[in-house]
Amino acid sequence: AAPVAFMGGMSSAARLNVIIKDGSVLETLAQVRSAAFDKTGTLTQGRADVVEVRPGARTAEETLRLAAAAEQYSVHVFAEAVIAAARARQLALPEVTEAEEVATHGVRASLTGGTVVRVGKPAFIEEVAGPIDRPALRAGETAVYVSVDDELAGLLIVSDPIRPHAAETIARLRAAGVAEIAIVTGDVAPTAESVAQLVGIGTVHAETTPQTKVEIIRAIRPRPVLMVGDGINDAPVLAAADVGIAMAGRGSTVASESAAAVITSNDIARVADVAHVSRRTVHIAL
Ligand code: ADP
Numbered sequence: 001a002a003p004v005a006f007m008g009g010m011s012s013a014a015r016l017n018v019i020i021k022d023g024s025v026l027e028t029l030a031q032v033r034s035a036a037f038d039k040t041g042t043l044t045q046g047r048a049d050v051v052e053v054r055p056g057a058r059t060a061e062e063t064l065r066l067a068a069a070a071e072q073y074s075v076h077v078f079a080e081a082v083i084a085a086a087r088a089r090q091l092a093l094p095e096v097t098e099a100e101e102v103a104t105h106g107v108r109a110s111l112t113g114g115t116v117v118r119v120g121k122p123a124f125i126e127e128v129a130g131p132i133d134r135p136a137l138r139a140g141e142t143a144v145y146v147s148v149d150d151e152l153a154g155l156l157i158v159s160d161p162i163r164p165h166a167a168e169t170i171a172r173l174r175a176a177g178v179a180e181i182a183i184v185t186g187d188v189a190p191t192a193e194s195v196a197q198l199v200g201i202g203t204v205h206a207e208t209t210p211q212t213k214v215e216i217i218r219a220i221r222p223r224p225v226l227m228v229g230d231g232i233n234d235a236p237v238l239a240a241a242d243v244g245i246a247m248a249g250r251g252s253t254v255a256s257e258s259a260a261a262v263i264t265s266n267d268i269a270r271v272a273d274v275a276h277v278s279r280r281t282v283h284i285a286l
Pocket residue numbers: 038039040041071074075076078079103104105106107119120121122142143144184185186187188231233
């Protein structure tokens with residue numbers, strides 16, 4: 001009877017737009033006791049907007065123009081927002097001769113003439129520009145730092161709204177017996193903590209890298225542990241969890257390949273839905 005039940009579970013999941021790699025995923029998911037969520041693009045929509053540009057050594061317009069030039073070479077969810085903001089202001093972008101995306105940190109680009117632009121998190125910019133004061137932000141906002149030739153050019157304030165069903169999904173998982181729920185994010189602590197508070201998560205691991213995300217997931221108890229993530233940088237941690245669920249989206253092909261399940265409908269509530277399907281399926285199978 002078991003294989004039939006698992007096939008039923010997999011087709012229930014498919015109707016929810018959740019692709020499951022095999023029946024054993026449902027079995028593990030039904031036992032899950034802890035969960036970790038990536039923030040950017042997972043708990044948040046990953047459809048960010050540049051809401052403000054704060055000038056530093058360069059004007060607001062120049063800061064945005066240079067940042068957008070570099071972001072053309074990034075697959076991060078914020079890159080799209082920065083490019084769209086430059087386009088909306090009809091800014092002509094300078095030519096990039098070389099660019100490199102540094103996962104969870106940002107992007108570095110060389111322009112014709114040798115100017116070097118960095119766009120990303122504070123630590124990435126402080127490597128070249130020295131210590132920078134942290135700006136005051138509203139909930140759901142992240143400051144994207146821009147440096148030009150080792151000097152802070154300005155800040156882009158990016159707003160990345162929380163997904164509509166995020167809080168409800170966390171509450172449903174808790175009600176289903178998932179005792180420990182954490183955020184594991186590459187973003188800085190204040191932004192991560194404001195999101196955690198809004199969705200009802202008590203534990204925050206901020207400024208993580210793809211490698212430290214893996215270490216954190218391995219240490220989480222009780223097990224089994226579920227990881228929900230999206231970006232390229234989440235591929236290792238999705239593979240390291242007992243069950244990895246990927247939110248499909250921009251730049252997430254690699255994440256999807258290393259996950260046990262993939263949500264293709266862009267709705268985080270599917271995490272709780274498929275957890276429910278798994279428990280029902282295992283109940284029928286046993
Ligand atoms: P998460 O782990 O929550 O998905 P990421 O690791 O993708 O977050 O990114 C962490 C932080 O790094 C972002 O919040 C942003 O501040 C910064 N960052 C990374 N890449 C970029 C980029 N290309 N442009 C702007 N900011 C970036």
